[in-house]
Each structure stands twice: as structure tokens, then as C-alpha cells.
Amino acid sequence: xxxxxxxxxxxxGHTAASHLRRKLGKEHEVLVVSxxxxxxxxxxxxxxxxxxxxxxxxxxxxxHYIKEKxxxxxxxx
Numbered sequence: 662x663x664x665x666x667x668x669x670x671x672x673x674g675h676t677a678a679s680h681l682r683r684k685l686g687k688e689h690e691v692l693v694v695s696x697x698x699x700x701x702x703x704x705x706x707x708x709x710x711x712x713x714x715x716x717x718x719x720x721x722x723x724x725h726y727i728k729e730k731x732x733x734x735x736x737x738x
Contacts, residue, residue, distance in 0.1 A: 675700065675726065682731060699722055705718075
């Protein structure tokens with residue numbers, strides 16, 4: 662059994678974790694380390710700045726994603 666550690670749950674981190682989970686067998690553990698419980702879709706921040714979106718529309722809880730992809734995570738704030 663291997664334990665893969667991915668630092669960060671941003672665009673690259675959660676994409677890498679998702680692909681690794683899909684490609685590796687269940688005997689391997691994919692651990693995502695993130696300092697936060699939420700994911701923020703940064704490319705859309707421009708729309709918040711000009712008033713077309715609210716910041717809460719860009720923030721998503723990571724918990725559902727972690728469970729859905731059968732990943733392991735640290736205990737973020």
C-alpha cells in the first residue's frame with residue numbers, strides 16, 4: 662500500500678487527487694492536506710470585484726468532495 666500526499670486543495674491539488682484516486686486501487690491512500698475547509702474558485706474573483714457575483718458563490722466546502730472521491734484529509738480549520 663502506498664500513501665500519496667497532495668499539498669493543497671486548490672485547482673491543481675484537487676484535480677491531482679481526483680485523478681490519482683481514479684487511477685489507483687483502493688489499497689492506496691490519497692491524502693489531501695489543506696489549511697482550509699473550503700475551496701474558492703479563484704478565476705471568478707473578478708466578478709466579485711465588479712459586483713456581478715457574491716463571494717459566497719465562489720466558495721465550496723471540501724468535505725463533500727473528499728467523501729465523494731474517497732480521499733483522506735487533514736483536519737483543516
